[in-house]
Amino acid sequence: MDSWRSAPWVFWTFLLPGGLWLLLFFLVPLAMVWVLAFGERAGPVEIVVTWTLDNYRQALEPIYLGLFWKSFRIAALATAICLLVGFPVALAVSFAPARVKPVLLMLVILPFWTNLLIRTYSMIAVLRTKGYLNFGLEYLWTGAKAILAPLGLGDLLGERFVPLSLLYNNTAVVFGIVYVYLPFMVLPLYATLEKLDRSLIEASLDLGASQIRTFFAVIVPLAWPGIVSGIILVFIPALGTFLISDLLGGPDSQLIGNVIERQFKAANNIPLGAALSFLLLYMTFLALALRAWLAGRRTGRG
Amino acid sequence: MAERRSAPGPLDYTRRLWLRAWLAATFLFLYAPIVILVVFSFNDSRRNIVWRGFTTEYYAKAIANDSLIEAFTNSLIVAFVSTLVSTVLGTLLALALWRFRFPGKPLVEGANALPIVIPEICMGVSLLVFFSSIGLMGGIPWPASLTPIVIGHIAFSFPFVAVVVRARLEGFDRSLEEASKDLGASEWQTLRHVMIPFLKPGIVAGALLAMTLSLDDFVITFFTSGPETITFPIKIYSMVRFGATPEVNAASTVLIVITLLLTVIAMRMQAPDRKGERR
Numbered sequence: 001m002d003s004w005r006s007a008p009w010v011f012w013t014f015l016l017p018g019g020l021w022l023l024l025f026f027l028v029p030l031a032m033v034w035v036l037a038f039g040e041r042a043g044p045v046e047i048v049v050t051w052t053l054d055n056y057r058q059a060l061e062p063i064y065l066g067l068f069w070k071s072f073r074i075a076a077l078a079t080a081i082c083l084l085v086g087f088p089v090a091l092a093v094s095f096a097p098a099r100v101k102p103v104l105l106m107l108v109i110l111p112f113w114t115n116l117l118i119r120t121y122s123m124i125a126v127l128r129t130k131g132y133l134n135f136g137l138e139y140l141w142t143g144a145k146a147i148l149a150p151l152g153l154g155d156l157l158g159e160r161f162v163p164l165s166l167l168y169n170n171t172a173v174v175f176g177i178v179y180v181y182l183p184f185m186v187l188p189l190y191a192t193l194e195k196l197d198r199s200l201i202e203a204s205l206d207l208g209a210s211q212i213r214t215f216f217a218v219i220v221p222l223a224w225p226g227i228v229s230g231i232i233l234v235f236i237p238a239l240g241t242f243l244i245s246d247l248l249g250g251p252d253s254q255l256i257g258n259v260i261e262r263q264f265k266a267a268n269n270i271p272l273g274a275a276l277s278f279l280l281l282y283m284t285f286l287a288l289a290l291r292a293w294l295a296g297r298r299t300g301r302g
Numbered sequence: 303m304a305e306r307r308s309a310p311g312p313l314d315y316t317r318r319l320w321l322r323a324w325l326a327a328t329f330l331f332l333y334a335p336i337v338i339l340v341v342f343s344f345n346d347s348r349r350n351i352v353w354r355g356f357t358t359e360y361y362a363k364a365i366a367n368d369s370l371i372e373a374f375t376n377s378l379i380v381a382f383v384s385t386l387v388s389t390v391l392g393t394l395l396a397l398a399l400w401r402f403r404f405p406g407k408p409l410v411e412g413a414n415a416l417p418i419v420i421p422e423i424c425m426g427v428s429l430l431v432f433f434s435s436i437g438l439m440g441g442i443p444w445p446a447s448l449t450p451i452v453i454g455h456i457a458f459s460f461p462f463v464a465v466v467v468r469a470r471l472e473g474f475d476r477s478l479e480e481a482s483k484d485l486g487a488s489e490w491q492t493l494r495h496v497m498i499p500f501l502k503p504g505i506v507a508g509a510l511l512a513m514t515l516s517l518d519d520f521v522i523t524f525f526t527s528g529p530e531t532i533t534f535p536i537k538i539y540s541m542v543r544f545g546a547t548p549e550v551n552a553a554s555t556v557l558i559v560i561t562l563l564l565t566v567i568a569m570r571m572q573a574p575d576r577k578g579e580r581r
Contacts, residue, residue: 018395126334243521
């Protein structure tokens with residue numbers, strides 16, 4: 001690596017465009033929000049920065065803390081489901097024969113190329129009362145009824161099929177997050193499982209460990225960095241989501257993202273919104289620090 | 303076929319039935335909603351709940367919908383400009399971080415990683431505050447009105463380009479660069495004839511990623527579009543809030559097809575180089 005002094009002109013030409021862009025259009029706006037969190041509204045649009053802590057005090061009131069906690073729970077649940085669903089998928093893709101592997105990988109990546117809004121919208125037709133999931137359940141119900149009725153057990157299923165309310169509630173939000181962010185979980189898992197030394201799995205099996213024991217004692221510890229990355233990649237966007245909860249959630253599905261959005265748009269309480277954004281940001285940093293710690297701990301031991 | 307029928311070996315996870323079923327179910331889960339969305343864009347029913355017959359009426363309606371076309375054009379312009387600038391900025395920054403030692407380097411690296419990791423909404427609101435304060439939100443004529451959106455898209459895309467290009471640079475043999483300079487090539491000539499050809503697959507992959515991120519984005523666009531600016535996601539968002547109609551499906555299908563086509567083209571452009579690299 002060269003010292004920047006060896007070719008200062010080249011160095012500045014390489015560094016300045018991106019560096020200035022980051023400074024001007026990323027760090028400065030972020031700093032402005034940080035400052036505004038200490039401001040007070042002095043009129044319909046004016047905000048005076050008085051270095052008050054009132055906005056943070058308000059943001060830490062039970063109503064907003066409850067929202068943070070709820071967002072955390074929903075994001076954690078969705079992340080856990082993504083991990084449960086995604087791990088076998090990543091395992092199957094990384095152990096697939098060379099011929100089909102690129103195809104399977106492509107199938108995992110392809111949903112990335114669809115707009116987030118379109119993917120969320122496509123969930124509505126699946127989940128609504130007259131949606132495809134309910135149509136499928138009704139089909140199963142009719143089939144089960146036809147089998148059970150001659151046995152005199154038809155009453156078990158009730159008079160007629162009652163569609164489930166799947167849309168406009170918290171379940172729909174979790175469902176939507178899993179749908180949108182599942183590829184984010186599969187890809188890092190795949191990346192570590194792909195590089196994993198297979199002779200270790202073979203050794204474990206040869207030495208008499210069962211497949212299940214091998215999975216938990218060998219595969220999971222070796223795939224640990226991928227698991228941690230996947231969790232972070234799903235959890236952080238899930239924590240700050242507002243589109244998914246806005247379109248798929250019900251009146252009680254407001255997440256912290258929705259509240260922040262409202263402060264900046266409709267409610268026009270920018271100082272409070274700024275304080276809430278920074279609390280969300282601090283939570284993100286906490287999650288990232290936790291990742292660094294978790295990843296370090298595991299590799300340190302292994 | 304005979305080989306197929308033999309019992310799966312211990313590591314043939316992909317040949318285990320339950321894993322195959324799991325894989326199939328996951329792909330069904332990922333693709334069925336999109337396929338249904340595309341199929342029902344041809345549905346001859348306003349309420350769009352059950353299939354009532356084939357029609358292209360809603361495509362005609364979408365094309366006749368001026369504001370939808372305007373939104374579409376805007377989104378493509380944004381994606382095009384953002385991809386172009388992001389690719390240049392990202393590549394240059396990757397080169398700077400790869401080649402030079404300088405004070406404050408970890409800070410630049412951190413600042414580059416930040417847009418990738420922080421929640422989009424935090425970035426969205428900060429850009430909204432920033433552009434409102436300098437008076438760029440609203441009241442400016444088209445196409446300058448797209449400036450905040452383009453700037454925002456570049457800000458979150460080019461760090462990704464930098465990461466991708468830098469990963470490619472790790473495999474670069476610096477003696478090639480030295481040879482080029484020893485033979486009398488200038489910095490620019492070395493960049494043009496040695497570095498860029500080597501980096502091309504990384505640059506194309508980065509550009510592809512930048513384009514995808516731009517077309518895929520909703521949150522940053524939502525916060526950086528002024529009251530009079532409509533882009534595709536904003537338009538679809540208001541249409542969805544109004545009700546799920548086949549017109550929304552038709553418009554979404556067009557965007558899906560365009561993105562897929564661009565992706566295929568970009569991958570084609572990348573493919574020959576990849577083969578050359580393996581040889």
